[in-house]
Amino acid sequence: MVDDPRARPTWSPSTLAVTAGRPPHEPDRPLNEPLTMASTYVAGGDLEYGRYGNPTWTAFEAALGELEGGRCLAFASGLAAVSTVLDLVGHGARVVAPRHAYNGSIMQLADLEARGRLSATLVDVTDTDAVVAACEDAALVWLESPTNPALEVAEIEPIARAAHDAGAYVVVDNTFATPLLQRPLDLGADLVVHSATKFLAGHSDVLLGAVLTRDDQLHDVLKGRRDLIGAVPGTLETWLALRGLRTLHLRVERAQSNAQALVRRLEEHPAVEEVRYPGFGAIVAIVLAQGALAADLLTHQTRLWVHATSLGGVESTFERRRRWKTEAATIPDALVRMSVGIEDVDDLWEDLRSALDGTGG
Numbered sequence: 001m002v003d004d005p006r007a008r009p010t011w012s013p014s015t016l017a018v019t020a021g022r023p024p025h026e027p028d029r030p031l032n033e034p035l036t037m038a039s040t041y042v043a044g045g046d047l048e049y050g051r052y053g054n055p056t057w058t059a060f061e062a063a064l065g066e067l068e069g070g071r072c073l074a075f076a077s078g079l080a081a082v083s084t085v086l087d088l089v090g091h092g093a094r095v096v097a098p099r100h101a102y103n104g105s106i107m108q109l110a111d112l113e114a115r116g117r118l119s120a121t122l123v124d125v126t127d128t129d130a131v132v133a134a135c136e137d138a139a140l141v142w143l144e145s146p147t148n149p150a151l152e153v154a155e156i157e158p159i160a161r162a163a164h165d166a167g168a169y170v171v172v173d174n175t176f177a178t179p180l181l182q183r184p185l186d187l188g189a190d191l192v193v194h195s196a197t198k199f200l201a202g203h204s205d206v207l208l209g210a211v212l213t214r215d216d217q218l219h220d221v222l223k224g225r226r227d228l229i230g231a232v233p234g235t236l237e238t239w240l241a242l243r244g245l246r247t248l249h250l251r252v253e254r255a256q257s258n259a260q261a262l263v264r265r266l267e268e269h270p271a272v273e274e275v276r277y278p279g280f281g282a283i284v285a286i287v288l289a290q291g292a293l294a295a296d297l298l299t300h301q302t303r304l305w306v307h308a309t310s311l312g313g314v315e316s317t318f319e320r321r322r323r324w325k326t327e328a329a330t331i332p333d334a335l336v337r338m339s340v341g342i343e344d345v346d347d348l349w350e351d352l353r354s355a356l357d358g359t360g361g
């Protein structure tokens, strides 16, 4: 049994990250929810079978639920969560989404559209008037803020109001901001989606997704879909992600302060034509003045920064996004997305600066 959050005082997010989802303080109870490896349970209780529930998932869901202020369901991956939410939309309905959302989400929309399942309208999320106009007749408004990898920020509140006036659900992919920097349910969103693979788990060793809502009916429908299609999380993955969550506030604070210091230095470097940073978080994008070849060169000549996809781990990683054929053609060819980690900022800068110096900028 996980602690009932209603019985607790209101704590700050840093305290919740450490305390939420723990077993009750009773003699001989472990401090952490144990790893329950079970495909089935003795009949007669609430769980019955491993696809319907697991105490380790429940602990992770309780913790993330408290941080986002909603009820949480964990999924096998971020994209399993995205797919389950998109499946809520009725046949032939219209979905509004950012043109620069994570390319896996865009690819799911394109696939569903190609199969006649729904129609998608892609918008510039920074143009609130255009997004509001696009909400008319939509069934679902998908937001990602900041977007991956363009780092555009959407005005969630006015867009959510317009979407609700049109009778549409609003979903926010909160992977980049984390609940510590943005709580979309407080801003009017109906659903929040996470790739918990990223900052929430935080150590580049887990694939996991999550969906959150304050709407009990939506929660039950999504739980029913998860039970039915089996997009369930691994037990070890949820346990590791919960362990990662315990230090989320420290990791985000440090990575964000490193990112802010690096942005100031990158803006001064002649090899960098443009720095994109929304002012918060630990993801930065730079566009190299000398083009895609210089960007590729940069990602191959550092010792500390790791050339790798994904983001949100303790270690600093980067990649030229257009090396993926699936990335939007409107993302600059020479854009390098940087996931700033928690290393020493001067070491990070020295490694980056000497690699930038070597790109011929």
Ligand SMILES: Cc1ncc(COP(=O)(O)O)c(C=O)c1O
Binding pocket: 077, 078, 079, 080, 102, 104, 144, 148, 173, 175, 176, 194, 195, 196, 197, 207, 208, 209, 310
């Ligand atoms: C913003 C965003 N949403 C969703 C996903 C998909 O998550 P996963 O890789 O855990 O399936 C990603 C992955 O990069 C992402 O960056």
